[in-house]
Amino acid sequence: MLDLSDVSADPARQENITRILDSAEKLFRHYGYSKTTVADVARDLGMSTANIYRFFASKTEIHQAVCGRMLAQSYKMAYDIRHLRISASERLRAYVHAQFKMTLETMLDEQKVHEMVVVAIERDWHVIEKHIDRIHDLLAEIIAEGIAAGEFAEQDPASASKCFGAATILLCHPQMVAQCLAKTNRAEPDELIDFALRALKK
Numbered sequence: 261m262l263d264l265s266d267v268s269a270d271p272a273r274q275e276n277i278t279r280i281l282d283s284a285e286k287l288f289r290h291y292g293y294s295k296t297t298v299a300d301v302a303r304d305l306g307m308s309t310a311n312i313y314r315f316f317a318s319k320t321e322i323h324q325a326v327c328g329r330m331l332a333q334s335y336k337m338a339y340d341i342r343h344l345r346i347s348a349s350e351r352l353r354a355y356v357h358a359q360f361k362m363t364l365e366t367m368l369d370e371q372k373v374h375e376m377v378v379v380a381i382e383r384d385w386h387v388i389e390k391h392i393d394r395i396h397d398l399l400a401e402i403i404a405e406g407i408a409a410g411e412f413a414e415q416d417p418a419s420a421s422k423c424f425g426a427a428t429i430l431l432c433h434p435q436m437v438a439q440c441l442a443k444t445n446r447a448e449p450d451e452l453i454d455f456a457l458r459a460l461k462k
Contacts, residue, residue, distance in 0.1 A: 277315050281325055281326055283304045284301050284322045285326045293376045296319075297319065298313070298319050298322070320383075327380045331387060337358055337362065338355055338398050342355070342398045342399075348405050348409065349411060352453070353453050353457070357449065360449055363433075364441075377434045378434065396421045396425060400418045412460040413461060430447070431452060
């Protein structure tokens with residue numbers, strides 16, 4: 261996969277990559293991932309398909325980069341919440357609510373975007389796993405601060421972070437959110453969050 265950080269030193273190359281990703285994301289959102297081709301992206305940009313392949317080896321690589329940008333937005337949201345001047349419990353609650361809202365608005369309300377995300381998850385791309393690891397690290401930092409403040413019980417913050425994520429995954433995983441949204445026999449968001457927070461305090 262193309263590492264966008266590797267090309268940041270070349271402004272002209274970075275500009276072309278950004279244009280390609282902007283076009284691809286626009287077309288993916290409008291027509292859907294499966295119906296969009298590299299030739300469509302090239303046509304939208306007024307360039308040759310061969311020129312696209314100078315920057316991306318395949319449609320899959322373009323898709324990975326587009327998903328990477330979406331995940332970066334999710335991470336920034338989590339990073340900003342992690343640094344709020346409120347209690348650890350309040351930050352964890354704010355993060356899960358914000359991620360749930362982002363999943364609903366960005367990944368479910370826009371069905372074409374949901375298709376992109378589902379394909380990425382099913383292919384088990386490392387960009388997804390890297391994002392999950394980074395989120396776990398942020399949550400572990402919040403939990404460690406909660407332990408230091410006497411808000412949470414003594415425990416391993418890294419392990420607690422993974423368990424907290426697992427306990428609230430129904431509110432963060434696009435496919436699970438989609439499947440459970442209309443169900444009446446599922447826990448409400450705050451019920452799940454309260455349950456996970458109580459576990460940290462025991």
